[in-house]
Every structure is written in structure tokens, then in C-alpha cells.
Amino acid sequence: MRRFVKTTEMTLLVICVVFFVFLVIASGGDLVGANSLKVLLQFLAVPILIGLAQMVVLAVGQLNLAVGAVGGFAAVAMGVMMADHGVPVPLALLIGFVLASLAGLANGLLVVLTRINGFIVTLATMTVLLGVQYRLVGTRTVDAYPQGLKSFGSYAVFGVLPLIFLVALLVAGLLSVMLRRTVPGRQLLASGGNPIAARLSGISNDRSVVLAHTLSGAILGVAAILTVASSPGVNKSIGGDWLLPSFAAPIIGGALLTGGSAVVLGTVLAAFIVRFVDTARAEFSLEPSWVNFVVGTVVLGSVVLGQVRTRRQSRRTVVKAPDAAVAGRVS
Amino acid sequence: MSAPVSETATAALQEPDQPPAQRGGKTPWWANQRIGLLVLVVLLATLFGVLRPAFFNQQLVVFPLLRDIAMFTVVGLAQLCVLSIGHMNLAVGRMAAFSMMITGISYDLWHFSLYAGLLVGLIAGAAIGALAGWVIARTGVNSFVVTLALDFLLLGLIPLVYTGLTDNAAFVTKPDGMREMRNYSLADICIGNVCGSPAVPQLALFAVIAMVVVGWIYSRTKLGRELLMTGTSVKAAELSGIPTARRVITAHAMSGCLAALAGFMLAVSTGSIKATIGEEFMLPSFLGPILGGTLLAGGFISVWGTLLGTALTSVIRKGLDLLGVGLESLNIYLGLILLVALSTDRIRTVLSERQEVRQR
Numbered sequence: 001m002r003r004f005v006k007t008t009e010m011t012l013l014v015i016c017v018v019f020f021v022f023l024v025i026a027s028g029g030d031l032v033g034a035n036s037l038k039v040l041l042q043f044l045a046v047p048i049l050i051g052l053a054q055m056v057v058l059a060v061g062q063l064n065l066a067v068g069a070v071g072g073f074a075a076v077a078m079g080v081m082m083a084d085h086g087v088p089v090p091l092a093l094l095i096g097f098v099l100a101s102l103a104g105l106a107n108g109l110l111v112v113l114t115r116i117n118g119f120i121v122t123l124a125t126m127t128v129l130l131g132v133q134y135r136l137v138g139t140r141t142v143d144a145y146p147q148g149l150k151s152f153g154s155y156a157v158f159g160v161l162p163l164i165f166l167v168a169l170l171v172a173g174l175l176s177v178m179l180r181r182t183v184p185g186r187q188l189l190a191s192g193g194n195p196i197a198a199r200l201s202g203i204s205n206d207r208s209v210v211l212a213h214t215l216s217g218a219i220l221g222v223a224a225i226l227t228v229a230s231s232p233g234v235n236k237s238i239g240g241d242w243l244l245p246s247f248a249a250p251i252i253g254g255a256l257l258t259g260g261s262a263v264v265l266g267t268v269l270a271a272f273i274v275r276f277v278d279t280a281r282a283e284f285s286l287e288p289s290w291v292n293f294v295v296g297t298v299v300l301g302s303v304v305l306g307q308v309r310t311r312r313q314s315r316r317t318v319v320k321a322p323d324a325a326v327a328g329r330v331s
Numbered sequence: 332m333s334a335p336v337s338e339t340a341t342a343a344l345q346e347p348d349q350p351p352a353q354r355g356g357k358t359p360w361w362a363n364q365r366i367g368l369l370v371l372v373v374l375l376a377t378l379f380g381v382l383r384p385a386f387f388n389q390q391l392v393v394f395p396l397l398r399d400i401a402m403f404t405v406v407g408l409a410q411l412c413v414l415s416i417g418h419m420n421l422a423v424g425r426m427a428a429f430s431m432m433i434t435g436i437s438y439d440l441w442h443f444s445l446y447a448g449l450l451v452g453l454i455a456g457a458a459i460g461a462l463a464g465w466v467i468a469r470t471g472v473n474s475f476v477v478t479l480a481l482d483f484l485l486l487g488l489i490p491l492v493y494t495g496l497t498d499n500a501a502f503v504t505k506p507d508g509m510r511e512m513r514n515y516s517l518a519d520i521c522i523g524n525v526c527g528s529p530a531v532p533q534l535a536l537f538a539v540i541a542m543v544v545v546g547w548i549y550s551r552t553k554l555g556r557e558l559l560m561t562g563t564s565v566k567a568a569e570l571s572g573i574p575t576a577r578r579v580i581t582a583h584a585m586s587g588c589l590a591a592l593a594g595f596m597l598a599v600s601t602g603s604i605k606a607t608i609g610e611e612f613m614l615p616s617f618l619g620p621i622l623g624g625t626l627l628a629g630g631f632i633s634v635w636g637t638l639l640g641t642a643l644t645s646v647i648r649k650g651l652d653l654l655g656v657g658l659e660s661l662n663i664y665l666g667l668i669l670l671v672a673l674s675t676d677r678i679r680t681v682l683s684e685r686q687e688v689r690q691r
Contacts, residue, residue, distance in 0.1 A: 063475075114674045117627050119419075123617060124669040131662030244483055247476075257473045287494065293487025300480035303472045311471075 008254035012269040019276045034159050044275050045168040049223035050242045051249025051267040053216045060192040060212035061259025065122040067246045069129035072239025074100035074224035076137045079234040082145035097221035104217015108210035134236050143233030153229030164226045176264040193260025252302045364624040368639040379650035389530040400645045401538035402596040406612050407619025407637040408545050409589035416562040416582045417629025418474035422482040423616045424609030426587045427594030429485050430456035435502030435604040445506040452591045460587020464580035493606045501605040546634040562629025618644050
């Protein structure tokens with residue numbers, strides 16, 4: 001317990017609580033009403049998932065620029081299948097999920113097989129998938145899918161806890177268990193933390209990279225399902241604004257860009273904070289631009305603070321490859 | 332880039348295609364990326380020209396094409412400066428928007444002339460770039476994160492300023508000469524009776540100047556060599572007495588300054604100074620240098636390659652557009668071409684390495 005008090009998660013939790021109390025007071029208590037709480041949580045599901053999708057690839061020391069493109073492509077594919085081709089809902093959702101996972105798998109395989117930098121590979125797949133997404137849906141908005149799915153998207157347990165929020169939490173829980181308790185998960189973190197040591201211990205780094213990218217794709221598939229279920233319709237702009245939040249959540253949550261860290265809870269809490277900023281913006285009826293401004297400042301502040309903390313620690317222990325951070329290298 | 336590190340898979344990913352042969356100068360000619368690119372550009376241009384003779388229309392196709400190439404080359408150079416030290420600048424586009432905002436203010440409120448405003452913009456760009464570099468050098472935080480956060484920050488800040496200062500989110504005051512510069516070509520510059528080609532826009536001169544200056548810095552000056560050494564190995568550079576922190580700031584300031592120049596070129600060619608300037612800069616900024624052989628890991632740059640890489644993507648874009656490939660499919664092809672180009676590059680490197688081994 002005393003160890004937990006000093007972690008990033010604890011700091012984030014305190015910030016979350018303080019921020020929430022502040023918002024409740026500022027709104028004159030309106031925010032704890034069932035409906036406001038429901039809306040607050042409703043719009044948290046997708047940000048949590050895209051943060052996790054990025055977190056998984058960061059954990060292996062890679063990054064995924066195609067988060068928005070994969071999610072948007074899968075969401076649009078599902079929408080078009082249901083609305084235009086009459087594919088039954090469960091099948092369409094399954095196909096969309098598989099497509100997203102395959103896109104992730106393709107990213108991983110390309111990185112491993114061609115040895116091109118992951119940044120460039122995902123940049124290229126992002127471009128390709130954006131094109132596919134636009135080709136599928138064009139300029140229209142697809143919304144003629146069955147009512148059942150939409151009511152799944154807006155259903156809330158006890159009128160407060162939206163089902164899609166619970167799904168996002170479930171995914172977070174599963175991911176956490178996987179990374180901490182299963183062999184592939186531990187291997188993934190080991191590859192990210194120190195590739196040489198992992199290799200010498202008989203772990204295939206290539207397999208870890210492919211696994212991380214596939215997992216990222218699968219999580220984005222879930223995010224796409226939730227997006228289709230909860231939004232009034234899907235169009236070409238779905239996923240267009242996912243990239244920056246996907247990095248913001250893990251980085252605020254304390255993930256290391258060099259890999260090896262699994263910060264599921266931190267990512268979820270950071271998604272909460274970003275959502276609170278947005279709520280505050282709406283509360284004081286400021287311009288939407290303020291959210292980006294504040295989130296940018298918070299990300300910058302949290303990395304600087306994190307660096308200060310690492311340095312303080314490194315005075316006691318020798319941390320892994322400090323010059324990697326100075327060189328600013330991203331794989 | 333020590334040998335044992337690149338043996339492991341992930342580390343090899345972190346330090347991408349490093350063509351050791353390229354630096355030694357013993358590369359077979361077909362493995363030279365620049366020549367391959369040049370051949371490809373010429374072939375593609377000919378192909379498009381044969382398929383659609385309109386491709387060689389001077390006023391409607393070649394002129395805007397060259398204007399695009401010029402602008403995106405400057406964008407690529409802006410990225411190249413930070414790539415040279417192994418950093419990234421994800422905020423190139425937003426830095427351009429920020430400096431054009433300052434330029435717009437200088438035109439609108441202070442009634443500056445065209446070039447005075449450009450100068451103010453360049454200084455603003457260099458300042459914001461230096462700020463990014465300073466944060467990176469001071470805290471040691473990854474450049475990717477810092478510029479991403481800065482991008483966020485500017486994305487929020489710029490629209491706020493625009494809505495505060497203007498009526499319809501664009502600065503309407505245009506200094507003398509801005510409108511003319513948009514359409515002027517070399518045909519408007521005459522020495523005696525000899526005039527330039529009407530197909531080459533005057534705006535391209537900015538790109539030429541930028542290329543000459545950047546090329547000169549990296550090939551002839553101490554600063555350039557120190558930047559490249561910082562990119563190859565920070566530790567080694569530090570131990571050789573190079574003030575690496577200051578070089579990091581310099582590289583980012585250069586990047587910001589070039590981004591501002593690109594923003595100015597875009598503002599002139601679209602004819603308006605608005606908040607959305609530079610939104611589409613990010614992808615091309617990496618495409619040009621990377622296709623041209625600049626290393627993501629730092630330590631090796633190619634100014635010519637940047638021009639050729641940019642030319643390749645612009646020619647493809649324009650050609651497909653003329654062939655009637657819809658806007659939606661353009662991105663698919665561009666992404667695939669990028670992947671194929673980089674994969675073949677990898678194959679070429681492996682092949683030339685093998686040949687070398689066999690010769691030994």
C-alpha cells in the first residue's frame with residue numbers, strides 16, 4: 001500500500017477526485033445527477049480504449065500512428081455492411097472486429113518483416129486505411145443500422161452506468177490481467193523493457209511486436225463497435241481526432257515511450273482527466289480549442305514531471321539507457 | 332549504433348535501415364537511392380505525359396505542380412533538420428500556422444510590408460522551434476512527446492487568437508505584392524531579352540534558397556557536422572566537446588524557421604492567411620526526407636533526396652489525379668507506394684551488402 005501511494009496512478013487518482021469534486025461544486029451539484037453522470041461516462045468508453053490501444057504498442061517500444069485510421073475504417077466497414085448489405089448485426093460486428101485485428105496484425109508483420117521503422121509503417125498503413133475508409137463511405141453518413149444496436153449503445157445499468165463504459169472497463173481489466181499474469185503478456189513487456197535481455201532469455205522479440213500490434217488492432221475493433229453503437233451515424237471523419245488523445249492518455253498515465261511499462265490503470269485515469277477537462281469546458285461554455293490547449297499543457301507538464309522523478313530515482317539506482325531519452329529516439 | 336545492439340530485433344527497428352555502404356562510397360550505382368528516385372520520377376512523368384498529354388500543360392499542370400513541390404520540399408527540409416539529430420518534429424504544420432498567425436498580425440495590425448512580415452514570421456517560427464528544442468534539451472524528454480504536446484497546445488491556441496482578432500477566422504489584409512507573387516513565374520524576370528520559363532513559379536526560388544542554405548550548412552560548416560555527429564551518437568558527440576544541448580535547440584529552431592517559410596509559401600499560393608495552414612504538412616514532411624534516404628535515427632541527411640522524394644510523391648499525386656483516380660483512392664496508392672518504396676530500398680540494401688560480402 002505504501003508503495004502505491006508514491007505511484008503515478010495515485011497522483012492521477014487524487015487529481016481525478018479533486019477535479020471531479022471541483023466540477024460538482026462548479027456545476028452546483030448538477031453533475032452528480034443520473035443523467036449527467038451517464039453522459040460523462042458514455043463519452044469515456046472510446047477514449048479509454050484508444051488510449052489502451054496505444055499503450056499496448058508503447059509497452060513493446062513501438063508506436064501506432066494508425067489508431068484513428070484502423071478504428072475509423074472498422075467502424076465504417078461495420079456501418080456499411082449493416083446498412084447497405086443487410087448483414088446481420090452480430091456478424092457485421094464480428095467482421096469489423098476481425099478486420100481491425102487483421103489491420104493490426106498487418107502492421108506488426110510489416111514492421112517485423114521489412115525492418116522499417118514502426119513509425120513509418122503505421123504512417124503508411126494510416127494513409128492507406130484512410131483512403132479505404134473514404135472509399136467505403138464517401139461523403140455520406142451511414143446511420144440506417146438496426147435500432148437494437150443503438151439501444152445497446154445508449155443503455156445504462158441503473159440508469160447511470162452505460163453498458164459501453166462497462167465494456168471498456170472489461171477490456172481494460174482483461175488487458176491488465178493479460179500483461180501481468182500470462183506468459184505472452186510478460187514476454188511482451190520483457191521485449192519492450194530490454195530487447196537484448198529478452199532475446200538472451202529466449203523470448204522472440206518479433207513475436208512480441210506482432211502480438212502488441214495485433215492486440216492494438218483488436219482493442220481498436222472494440223472501440224469501433226462502441227463507436228458505431230453509441231454515435232448517431234458513421235462517416236469519413238470517424239477516427240480523425242483519435243491520434244492525439246491516444247498518445248495523451250498513456251503518456252499522462254506514465255507509460256515509457258521506450259517500452260516495458262504496462263500502465264492500464266494510469267491510462268484509464270488519464271482518460272478520465274481528459275474527459276473532465278472537456279466537461280469543464282462545456283460547464284464554463286468556453287471554446288472547444290481550450291481543451292486541446294489544456295491537454296497539450298498537461299501532457300508537457302506530466303512528461304517533464306516524470307522526467308524529474310526518474311532523475312531523482314536514477315541518483316539512487318542506475319536506470320536503463322538514460323541517453324536513449326536524450327537522443328529522443330522513437331522506434 | 333554499436334553492432335551487438337542492432338543484432339536484436341527491436342533494437343534493429345529502432346535504428347532503421349542504416350546503409351553502411353552508402354557512407355563508404357563503395358555502393359554500386361543501382362543501389363544509390365537518389366539515382367533510383369530520379370529515374371523513377373522521370374519515368375513516371377513520361378508515363379503520365381504519354382497517357383495524358385495535358386500533364387505537360389505549362390500553365391495548368393506544371394506550374395502548380397512545381398509550386399507544390401517547392402513548398403513540400405521546404406516542409407521536408409524542416410523535418411530533415413530535426414531528423415539530422417535523430418529527433419522528430421510532429422508540430423511542423425502547427426509551427427507554420429503559428430508563425431503565419433504572427434505574420435498575419437504584423438500585416439493586419441502593424442501594416443508591415445510583404446517581406447518584413449515574412450521576416451517576422453521566420454523569427455516567430457525559429458522562436459517556437461527553439462522553445463521545443465529547449466524543452467527537449469533541458470528535460471531530456473523524447474522529442475516525439477514534446478512536439479506532440481506542443482502540437483496540441485498550438486492547435487488550441489491558434490483558433491483562439493484567430494477568433495479573438497479576426498471576423499471570419501482569416502487575416503484579410505494583404506500587403507502589396509502578395510497577390511502578384513502567387514502567379515509570377517520566371518517569365519516575369521527578364522535579363523535583356525532573355526526571359527525565364529513560364530512554367531517555373533517564382534515561389535520556387537524560396538525553395539532553392541532554402542535548399543542551398545541547408546545544404547551549405549550540412550556540407551560545409553562546423554555547425555552542420557556537429558549536428559550530424561549529435562545525431563549519430565549523442566554520447567560520442569558530448570565526449571568530443573560538442574555542446575549537444577545547444578545543437579538540439581539549433582536544429583529545432585532551424586526546423587521551426589523552415590516550417591514558417593513553408594507556411595508563407597502556402598499562404599501566398601492559396602492567397603489567405605488562416606488557422607488551417609499547415610494541417611496537411613505532417614505526412615509529406617516525413618515522406619520527402621525518408622524516401623530520399625535521410626535516416627530517422629539521425630546522422631545522415633540528403634537535401635537532394637528530399638527534393639526528389641517530394642517530387643516523386645507530388646508527381647504521383649498529380650498524375651493519378653489527371654488519370655481520373657478519385658481523391659478517395661489517392662491515399663490508398665500513396666500509402667502503398669510508400670511501403671513498396673521503403674521495402675525495395677531495404678531489399679536493395681540487403682542485396683548490395685550481400686554482393687560486398689561475396690566480393691571479399
